[in-house]
Amino acid sequence: MSAPTDRPAAANFVSDLVVADNAQGTFGGRVQTRFPPEPNGYLHIGHAKAITVDFELAREFGGQCKLRFDDTNPDTEDTTYADAIVDDVAWLGYTVDEPVYTSDYFEQLFRWAEMFIEQGLAYVDEQDGETISAQRGGYGNPGVESPHRDRPSEESLDLFRRMRDGEFADGSKVLRAKIDMQHENMQLRDPVMYRIRSGHHHRTGEAWKVYPTYDWAHGQSDAIEGVTHSLCTLEFDSHRPLYDWYLDQLARMGELPFEQPRQTEFARLELTHTVTSKRKLLQLVEQGLVDGWDDPRMPTLRGLRKRGYPAESIREFCSFIGVSRTNSRNEIELLESFVRTRLNRVAQRRMAVLRPLEVVIDNWPVDDSGAPVVEQVELVNNPENADDGTRTAPFSGRFWIEQDDFMAEPPPKYYRLTPGREVRLRGAFFVTCVGFDSDDDGNVERVHVTYDPETRGGNAPDGRKVKSTMHWVSADHAVDISVALYERLFSAEVPGEATGDVFDDLDANSRELLTECKAEPSLADVAPGDVVQFERLGYFAHDADQPRLFHRTVGLRDEWANIQKRKG
RNA sequence: UGGGGUGUGGUGUAAUUGGCAACACGACAGUUUCUGGUUCUGUUAUUAGGGGUUCGAUUCCCUUCACCCCAGCCA
Numbered sequence: 001m002s003a004p005t006d007r008p009a010a011a012n013f014v015s016d017l018v019v020a021d022n023a024q025g026t027f028g029g030r031v032q033t034r035f036p037p038e039p040n041g042y043l044h045i046g047h048a049k050a051i052t053v054d055f056e057l058a059r060e061f062g063g064q065c066k067l068r069f070d071d072t073n074p075d076t077e078d079t080t081y082a083d084a085i086v087d088d089v090a091w092l093g094y095t096v097d098e099p100v101y102t103s104d105y106f107e108q109l110f111r112w113a114e115m116f117i118e119q120g121l122a123y124v125d126e127q128d129g130e131t132i133s134a135q136r137g138g139y140g141n142p143g144v145e146s147p148h149r150d151r152p153s154e155e156s157l158d159l160f161r162r163m164r165d166g167e168f169a170d171g172s173k174v175l176r177a178k179i180d181m182q183h184e185n186m187q188l189r190d191p192v193m194y195r196i197r198s199g200h201h202h203r204t205g206e207a208w209k210v211y212p213t214y215d216w217a218h219g220q221s222d223a224i225e226g227v228t229h230s231l232c233t234l235e236f237d238s239h240r241p242l243y244d245w246y247l248d249q250l251a252r253m254g255e256l257p258f259e260q261p262r263q264t265e266f267a268r269l270e271l272t273h274t275v276t277s278k279r280k281l282l283q284l285v286e287q288g289l290v291d292g293w294d295d296p297r298m299p300t301l302r303g304l305r306k307r308g309y310p311a312e313s314i315r316e317f318c319s320f321i322g323v324s325r326t327n328s329r330n331e332i333e334l335l336e337s338f339v340r341t342r343l344n345r346v347a348q349r350r351m352a353v354l355r356p357l358e359v360v361i362d363n364w365p366v367d368d369s370g371a372p373v374v375e376q377v378e379l380v381n382n383p384e385n386a387d388d389g390t391r392t393a394p395f396s397g398r399f400w401i402e403q404d405d406f407m408a409e410p411p412p413k414y415y416r417l418t419p420g421r422e423v424r425l426r427g428a429f430f431v432t433c434v435g436f437d438s439d440d441d442g443n444v445e446r447v448h449v450t451y452d453p454e455t456r457g458g459n460a461p462d463g464r465k466v467k468s469t470m471h472w473v474s475a476d477h478a479v480d481i482s483v484a485l486y487e488r489l490f491s492a493e494v495p496g497e498a499t500g501d502v503f504d505d506l507d508a509n510s511r512e513l514l515t516e517c518k519a520e521p522s523l524a525d526v527a528p529g530d531v532v533q534f535e536r537l538g539y540f541a542h543d544a545d546q547p548r549l550f551h552r553t554v555g556l557r558d559e560w561a562n563i564q565k566r567k568g
Numbered sequence: 569u570g571g572g573g574u575g576u577g578g579u580g581u582a583a584u585u586g587g588c589a590a591c592a593c594g595a596c597a598g599u600u601u602c603u604g605g606u607u608c609u610g611u612u613a614u615u616a617g618g619g620g621u622u623c624g625a626u627u628c629c630c631u632u633c634a635c636c637c638c639a640g641c642c643a
Contacts, residue, residue, distance in 0.1 A: 011582090012581090012582095036643090037643095038642085038643055040642090040643085070643065072642095072643080073642065073643075075642090076642075076643095128641095129640080129641055132641080133639070133640075133641095134639095136639050137639070138569075138570085138639055139569055139570045139571075139638080139639065140569040140570035140571085141569080141570080141639095142570095143639085170641090171641065173641095174641055183571090184570055184571045184572090185570095185571060185572075185638075186570095186571085186638055186639050187638070187639095189639080192640085192641050194641085195641035196641080197641085211641090213640090213641070213642085213643090214642070214643050215643095218643085232643095234573070234574090234636080234637065235636090235637055235638080235643095236637095236643090237572065237573060237637065237638085238571080238572060238573090238637065238638045239638085240572095241572095265573090267574090267636095272579085278643095320580090320581080320592070320593095321580060321581070321592095322580075322581045322582085323581095324574090324580090324581070325573070325574065326573095326574055326575070326580090326581090326636095327573090327574065327575095327635075327636050327637090328574095328579085328580060328581090329579080329580085330579070330580055330593090331578090331579050331580075331593070331594070333579085333593060333594060334579075334580070334592075334593045334594085335593095336593095337592085337593055337594090338593095340605090344605075344606065349603080380602090383601095383602095383603085383605095383606075384606070413604095415604070416604090424602060425602095426602060426603070427602075457602090458602050459602075466602085468603095468604075469601095469602045469603060469604095470603090471603075533603085533605085535603050535605085536603045536604080536605070537603090537605095538605095556603075556604090556605050556606095557604085557605065557606095558604070558605085559604040559605090560604045561604085562595090562604090563604085
């Protein structure tokens with residue numbers, strides 16, 4: 001297990017608990033956790049929090065954390081998911097020696113179940129699911145005991161073994177714990193321990209016909225592995241008494257190889273403008289509302305990776321937001337701020353123009369053959385990191401700027417190019433707008449400027465100042481690229497809050513693909529998967545597979561956009 | 569309807585367990601700057617409501633309210 005987070009984990013109620021346990025010698029000073037995903041879907045940002053909490057807690061106290069697949073339901077699970085999960089956990093920065101599987105313990109779990117039956121703690125129920133559910137009662141009204149509840153244990157044992165041998169149809173029988181049908185906690189009203197499933201299991205194949213339920217499998221798996229602190233999300237709070245009950249019985253029978261593990265719940269991560277429900281994410285993919293699990297708009301780890309989010313910033317975010325029992329929803333802006341902070345430090349700068357507007361320098365010199373002179377100007381790769389050095393870019397008499405960077409009739413506080421105004425072209429020259437051409441509809445087609453040869457490199461010898469510095473790309477040397485811009489997949493902070501249906505808040509235009517973008521030649525050197533900053537625009541990730549396609553990871557903070565927004 | 573959990577700025581998390589409510593994000597106003605980025609500075613809260621104990625309450629007690637979870641042979 002690695003230890004990748006830069007800063008130490010912040011203290012929280014869970015680490016406080018461990019400190020208290022260690023002080024009392026509860027687990028002999030041992031700390032062991034596990035991250036227990038079910039291999040039936042891809043990991044998302046919510047899992048990233050759980051992973052961080054599980055792994056970092058173990059790291060903080062010198063213990064270990066295992067990746068355990070909670071694979072107790074053959075109907076929904078698949079090795080494709082399991083492989084992807086291993087890959088995603090590794091990408092996040094946590095290395096796992098060898099994942100473990102709940103299915104590794106099926107034999108032990110079965111033997112313990114037999115012991116429960118022998119001791120009158122479990123019985124085979126032959127009623128159908130609907131009946132069992134109806135008999136469970138409701139909030140405030142007690143349940144009804146099954147007619148099979150007090151059958152002889154020999155009979156249950158025989159039935160249970162024949163269930164395993166595949167003698168009975170799916171759903172025809174279950175093994176139930178015999179606890180208390182009147183219990184105020186519904187989880188304790190004779191919960192199901194085993195059900196019959198004839199499907200193919202991703203690891204055990206056809207070997208088993210009965211499968212343990214989550215509740216029967218989870219705590220026991222923890223116990224087998226020597227987990228001390230079994231961390232899970234809040235909705236399992238009402239399961240804790242059951243978790244303890246199973247383990248108490250085994251402890252009484254002297255079956256536990258380690259100290260009895262304890263479950264502790266914490267709030268899951270919710271983010272504004274996104275959904276993390278597995279079902280909703282599956283719907284997005286299956287209905288073709290996104291391009292797949294790795295669509296850069298998805299909150300999946302694969303999506304965020306493709307989008308260009310550094311794993312470190314996801315980890316830092318997860319550590320920073322803390323661990324508590326309060327249901328909460330973090331603003332996506334906070335995550336983005338961690339992404340920006342990191343990328344600002346590590347991403348090299350490049351110049352690219354997304355919506356090109358042609359600019360011609362009317363007084364640019366030509367050489368002896370009558371061709372425009374080409375100058376090579378030097379540009380800093382990253383002002384935040386001198387080690388990244390410099391690069392050169394060609395500059396000649398014709399270049400591209402953003403359409404946004406020129407206005408024939410500028411509003412107040414507009415600093416960019418406008419008739420009569422002088423601006424700096426980053427690293428190159430000062431230019432002054434002397435006019436522009438428009439088409440018949442009045443659209444600006446081309447801007448004319450003159451340049452000051454004395455300002456080469458971007459400084460005026462007379463010290464005169466300029467209101468704005470703009471990026472540019474030499475028209476004769478530009479590399480053509482495509483850029484995918486992303487807005488939030490869900491426009492509402494809390495998707496579905498207004499209508500009850502999250503898909504009502506889906507933004508159908510959340511991706512805009514620009515195919516006629518112009519970039520400086522050195523962009524060709526950006527490796528697949530690398531993230532660079534397009535100056536003044538934002539951070540962009542080079543697609544890992546498709547050359548010259550860039551995904552906008554996150555935009556720069558944009559004061560001008562804020563000013564415009566305020567003005568309406 | 570029974571049980572369980574949780575309430576601290578716009579958001580999330582803290583507060584040496586009774587002693588000046590802190591940090592980050594966002595927003596706003598400035599500063600710096602060859603990125604309207606970055607940097608730096610300032611502003612942004614009587615701790616869900618009400619009552620009580622106390623010199624003193626986010627913290628202890630009582631009470632009211634709000635939100636979340638539980639009636640899968642999902643996890």
